[in-house]
Amino acid sequence: MTTQKLAGADRSATAASPRRGLPKPLRTLLDTSGLIAIFMILFIALAIFIPGFFTGRNMVGLLLSITLIGTIATTMMMVLALGEVDLSVASIVAFAGVVAAVVTSASGSVVIGVLGGVLAGGAVGAFNGFVVAKFGINSLIATLAAMEFVRGLAYITSGGDAVMITVPEFFDLGSASFLGLTLPVWTMIACFVIFGVLLNMTAFGRNVLATGGNPEAAALAGVNVRRLKVIVFGLQGVVAGIAGVLLTSRMGLGDPNTSMGLELAVISACVLGGVALSGGVATITGVLVGVLIMGCVQNAMGLLNVPTFYQYLVRGAILLLAVMFDRWKQTRRQRA
Numbered sequence: 590m591t592t593q594k595l596a597g598a599d600r601s602a603t604a605a606s607p608r609r610g611l612p613k614p615l616r617t618l619l620d621t622s623g624l625i626a627i628f629m630i631l632f633i634a635l636a637i638f639i640p641g642f643f644t645g646r647n648m649v650g651l652l653l654s655i656t657l658i659g660t661i662a663t664t665m666m667m668v669l670a671l672g673e674v675d676l677s678v679a680s681i682v683a684f685a686g687v688v689a690a691v692v693t694s695a696s697g698s699v700v701i702g703v704l705g706g707v708l709a710g711g712a713v714g715a716f717n718g719f720v721v722a723k724f725g726i727n728s729l730i731a732t733l734a735a736m737e738f739v740r741g742l743a744y745i746t747s748g749g750d751a752v753m754i755t756v757p758e759f760f761d762l763g764s765a766s767f768l769g770l771t772l773p774v775w776t777m778i779a780c781f782v783i784f785g786v787l788l789n790m791t792a793f794g795r796n797v798l799a800t801g802g803n804p805e806a807a808a809l810a811g812v813n814v815r816r817l818k819v820i821v822f823g824l825q826g827v828v829a830g831i832a833g834v835l836l837t838s839r840m841g842l843g844d845p846n847t848s849m850g851l852e853l854a855v856i857s858a859c860v861l862g863g864v865a866l867s868g869g870v871a872t873i874t875g876v877l878v879g880v881l882i883m884g885c886v887q888n889a890m891g892l893l894n895v896p897t898f899y900q901y902l903v904r905g906a907i908l909l910l911a912v913m914f915d916r917w918k919q920t921r922r923q924r925a
Contacts, residue, residue, distance in 0.1 A: 624863060628878050628885075635889050642892060649769065655884035656773040657682070658854050659877075660832045662862075663777075663784040664825040665855045666876045670788070671821050672801040672868025673728035677717060677735035678829045679851035683844065684743040685710040685833030689759075690752040690843025699759050706837070707830040713739055714826015718819035736852070743845035752843035763839035773835045780828060785873035797821060801868025853908060858883045860911040883907065 636643035661678050668675045685706040693702025717735050721728045754760070765772045788794035800807040800814055808814050837843050862879025864871040886907065890900050 624861075624875055624878050628882050631882060631885060635885055639889050639892055642889060647888070647892070651884055651888045652774050653771060654888060655880050656777045657832055657836060657848070657851065658858055658883060659777040659880040660773075660780050661825075661829055661851070661855050662858045662876050662880050663780040663873070664821075664828040665859050666862075666864050666871050666873065667784065667788065667797055667821050668728075668825050669856070669859055669864045669866060670797050670801045670868060670871035671818065672804065673721060673818065673822075674732065674856070674866070675714075675717065675822065675825050676729065676732040676852045677713065677739055678825065678855060679848040680736045680739035680743065681710045681713050681826055681829040682833035682836060682848045682851060683846070684713065684739050684746070685830035686837035686840075686847065687743045687747045687752055687843035687845055689834045689837055690754050691746060693759050694752070694755045697756055699756060699762070702756070702759065703762070703834050706834040707827060710830020710833060711823055711827040714829065715819055715823035717826070718822030721822065722815040722818040740845070747843060747845045749845070751845070754837075754842060760838055760841060763835055773839065776831065776835060781873060781877055788871065788873055798869055798871065801865075801870075803869070854883065854904065857904070857908040857911050861907065861914075866912070879911075 641647055661682075665675060665678065688709040689702045689706030692705035693699055696702065713735065717728075717732055720726055720731045720735075762772060767775060788797070796807065796812045796817060799810070800812055800817055804814055833848075836847065840847070858879040859871075859876055860866060860879070861882060862872070862877070863875035886903065887900070890903065895903075
């Protein structure tokens with residue numbers, strides 16, 4: 590019944606669109622064509638003017654460098670589409686990695702360690718969703734608080750220092766490869782496929798977009814908004830936990846200091862990819878392009894040996910431009 594009502598609302602809202610008869614993946618591609626064009630121009634310019642950019646080795650390195658942001662962006666997309674935000678993802682990455690390192694070394698089992706890290710991330714995410722849904726606390730404030738106490742948990746769990754891993758098999762998670770791509774890259778690809786299908790082809794995805802667009806209307810249509818928020822934040826925690834475990838495997842230790850500022854990079858990539866901060870609008874294609882643009886800019890600055898403090902300026906400018914672009918799109922939709 591819920592799906593039928595939401596589908597009916599979607600049909601009535603888009604009946605006047607000239608793209609109404611096109612398949613949804615094609616409509617999505619057309620909607621993000623401008624962003625894709627910007628990325629292609631940027632990519633070609635970097636390939637022409639920056640030595641060493643368009644090489645096989647650098648392309649593989651570029652893919653590996655965006656795995657952390659790209660993986661987490663797939664679920665941040667869902668959180669933002671819901672009309673919420675999660676600032677705790679960087680702390681979850683660090684906490685999950687530390688838990689995985691401690692449990693793996695203590696148990697001698699890679700499987701138990703990985704499960705421990707992923708479950709720790711999922712538990713934090715579900716807790717964030719519960720606080721936001723049950724008590725009606727603004728997600729910005731709730732996850733800001735979580736960012737602090739989860740980072741504190743990471744320090745407490747590690748004893749305030751990096752945790753060395755004593756099981757060599759754990760390192761295979763970050764270095765194992767298939768068809769020339771490592772496991773972290775395949776994990777990112779799998780997340781884009783899974784959450785792209787979830788957003789575009791399931792009632793769950795339609796409910797997320799409907800809730801982000803109008804929570805009251807979604808609730809009246811039968812959507813359990815509270816449960817939906819807990820699930821989405823829980824998924825965010827699980828994926829951040831997976832990313833944290835893989836990052837720990839790549840680094841060879843569980844570091845409570847890792848991934849500082851990651852949440853801003855992830856949100857920047859999502860907003861740059863067309864995800865509305867106000868909720869209700871998101872495309873997996875746009876997020877992918879946003880992640881690639883962020884990765885290309887970061888990679889180019891590395892090849893040019895741009896000092897770190899200038900890189901902060903560039904990343905901040907990208908975030909500001911992304912937010913301004915999001916505001917401009919909202920204004921245009923309101924006037925339409």
